[in-house]
Amino acid sequence: MSSQFSDIDWLAINTLRVLSVDQVNKGNSGHPGAPLGLAPAAHVLWKQMHLNPENPTWINRDRFVLSNGHACALLYSLLHIVGYQYSIEDLKQFRQLDSKTPGHPEFELPGVEVTTGPLGQGISNAVGMAIAQANFAATYNKPDEGFILSDSYTYAILGDGCLQEGVSSETCSLAGHLKLGNLIVLYDDNKITIDGKTEVSFDEDVLKRYEAYGWETMSIENGNEDLDGIANAIQKAKENKEKPTLIKISTTIGFGSLQAGSHSVHGSPLKPDDVKQLKKKLGFDPEKSFVVPQEVYDFYQKEIVEPSREANMEWIKKFKEYQTKFPALGSELDRRLNGELPADWSSSLPVYNPTDSAVATRKLSEIVLENIYAALPELIGGSADLTPSNLTRWKEAIDFQPPSSGLGEYSGRYIRYGVREHGMSAIMNGISAFGANYRPFGGTFLNFVSYASGAVRLAALSGHPVIWVATHDSIGLGEDGPTHQPIETLTHFRALPNMHVWRPADGNETSAAYKAAIESTHSPSIIALSRQNLPQLEGSSIDKALKGGYVIHDVENPDIILVSTGSEVHLCIEASKMLAKKDMPVKARVISLPDFMTFNSQPLDYKMTILPDNVPIMSVEVAATSGWGKYAHEHFGIDRFGVCGKGPDVYKYFNFVPEGVAERAEKVAEFYQDRVVYSPLNRALPFNTTTEF
Structure with missing residues (x-):
């Protein structure tokens, strides 16, 4: 032959x-x-x-x-x-x-x-x-x-x-x-x-x-x-x-x-x-x-x-005919191939008022997905066997499955990844790399994003704008105990170059996290979300949160600044109000810092208005304190593994209650009262140090 x-x-x-x-x-x-x-x-x-x-x-x-x-x-x-x-x-x-x-x-x-x-x-x-x-x-x-x-x-x-x-x-x-x-x-x-x-x-x-x-x-x-x-x-x-x-x-x-x-x-x-x-x-x-x-x-x-x-030229000719025959789909596809999002997609993002009910940010995330999926055909995602816990599936979702299975269609946009956190994350990178402006997301517990860290790192290195919907973000998950409670995870991924790690404090911040993550073209995002209900905060907004850090509760001439993320922001606000009522009042400004990377990218003048000189700053987060030295002089965190118990009881065990925050804030304010205090932002070398100055 x-x-x-x-x-x-x-x-x-x-x-x-x-x-x-x-x-x-x-x-x-x-x-x-x-x-x-x-x-x-x-x-x-x-x-x-x-x-x-x-x-x-x-x-x-x-x-x-x-x-x-x-x-x-x-x-x-x-x-x-x-x-x-x-x-x-x-x-x-x-x-x-x-x-x-x-x-x-x-x-x-x-x-x-x-x-x-x-x-x-x-x-x-x-x-x-x-x-x-x-x-x-x-x-x-x-x-x-x-x-x-x-x-x-x-x-x-x-x-x-x-x-x-x-x-x-x-x-x-x-x-x-x-x-x-x-x-x-x-x-x-x-x-x-x-x-x-x-x-x-x-x-x-x-x-x-x-x-x-x-x-x-x-x-x-x-x-x-x-x-x-x-x-x-x-x-x-x-x-x-x-x-x-x-x-x-x-x-x-x-x-x-x-x-x-x-x-x-x-x-x-x-x-x-x-x-x-x-x-x-x-x-x-x-x-x-x-x-x-x-x-x-x-x-x-x-x-x-x-x-x-020749095949490419024939494809271009065929696509022009397609646009004439199917104008709506043709316009949509042309937009996607040009790397553009629908002009008004973010108008679907929910906005909240302080009078709205307290809701877990994982539930707020589900509401975002429910609101935006129809406007974003490029949005495709799923969960690593935790759909009922991550709340990643919108009501009208069709599963991505082979048609012969009877379980869904290849046109479906919800992927059942099974118990495969690492595989899911590597697949998300591949979906993003395919092109057509795909915006893949994948759900798991925040602690188990660590299982996927090899693929997470490559997403950041490669610039794939993929999204991890990382629920159960703290000791607040309670009964599952220290095997599931993330302690070092936020520090780990915040240390990763080109990685957004959003930890929203309420509904507006959750909407902001999704807006930033979906509009990102060269950076992946982890959105860390609570299991427990959180109040809608006065002073929060999508626009403010999109700066990565902002004043959410202010006082004139503060004696101390409390900087926090996620479920601890409302604790800091309550502690600030408690401090103001003391016989010897302590005035505490509260900063919400939902994403370090976004905040770092802001002009120094803006950042100095948030974390200025002459005021001691204390970070408050139910996680490792490593990394907070960029923004705070003192830290209230957890540098050990968690414990098993109901979420509120675990918070009380570690003294993460308004009284515990207020007690530490008072000590910090007193300690720095007669000392010269410079903002941690005020330094000779910038945080994002490279080979060039």
Whole structure:
């Protein structure tokens, strides 16, 4: 039987191999082994993908995720040869400061779909992309009318490390349940990790595991040479619309190297003599580096770029016809593709008065979602098995489920994540990275956002504007005890660069948190919400809260400032009133500080009006005091684990009652009475310290 591949394919493959090795050796750092073994599979895959370097955000492009991101030299080689904005000079700057070719792929670089590095995250992001594509297609395609605007695939390459990380098990299990036939994964089975051969720690039957998840599985025994086998497997996978597919491809790590098949070729540059013999073996001049034959450039242009460019142009033409045929949907989709929100969406946000009933902020969050979902078709989310507790599902919601299940539709916007906090968070990142202005949210208890911290960190690093609806935000959850009561969690995530951590004190602040989170374009948000009812506060407003910090209860010439968040703000207000009635009155201003990051971004002049010189400041929050030194001189918090009991009893146990706040405030005011006091904001070096002053 004749092959669909020829000598030019092998020249392209070997070019990818030596170009990747050259990057690693020039940088004297990196992973040459995986690119050498993976080049044939990557070539076959990319040869049939739809991607347009001239329009890298085309919504109907195929997505490619290199989950084993340490093999990124291979990705950079592909991006360069196909025609993305990577020059040979960029490849020569591999792993160097300020280069476009960092040590692991990063989302903000052209052609890179998601940031990968921590293993398991990339494949989990790919599941999110496949969910987004299925939802997008079900929402906007009109097959009976001849309009297919979305039929792309999400492809991923992963290795043994990704399969061993637990997050991939969470997400791949869900992908099987959801029957994501648009997801195709190549498993680089090279039997090597940093520790050595995988037999020392990993000998499960991966294909059987994935069959149990509900995936189609295939195996290619000779991934070093069997290009036709790889191509046929990918084609078969594309024909299966009911299951995601895992194709195990057995490869030799470091193929062609003198160290081929060993763990020593995994993470270190090849020695000079090894590079020379490798290039000679593959038909390249051993004395030259960073060489790409012109016929390889031409081949990739003809096989990949030109067909994709034509498909992109045809899509643009089809979309114009779609806009004429379906003006409402066409206008909506055009807006989303331009990264815009509906002009008046925030008018749906509820506004509260002090006379309104006390309500838990988790319930206020539910009211927000109920009010805004119809105005925001890009809003999609769910909960990690805590829907009745997180209150994340609006009444008219349709579950995102395979139509054949009878449980919902792919056009549904509520995702049942199951008990998979980490997987949910990584999937949210993938949904965001898909494009179309998706605004994904996911619910869990605040304490269990910590379970997901790997994906949370990557959301901040990558700039995905995703939202965690993090309920049960304090010791106020009570009876579940210290295993569920977050103490260090707020400090942890406030310390994370580019992360909004909102802890609203009432309804207006909850609306403000959602407004800021949904309008964010490059920062994720955690919205920490109470289980217990909180009063609607006099002096709060959406506009004030959007500054991140503001005066919610004021007095003239204060003796002390109480700065607080969430459920403790009303305690501070009550304490302030109590202090004012003492025989020797103490005047206490109260500051609500719902989001540190937003407050930090305000002009210093504004911040100094909130936290001025000459007044001692005490923070009040039922959580760790770490981090509050940026804003306060003294702290009333909890630097130990919580206790089990009813919420009000637990608050009393830790003396978080108005009397307890007032007692400490009085001591602080007295201590600083005859001392010179400077605002913590008044300092030589700014909080957001960088390499520049």
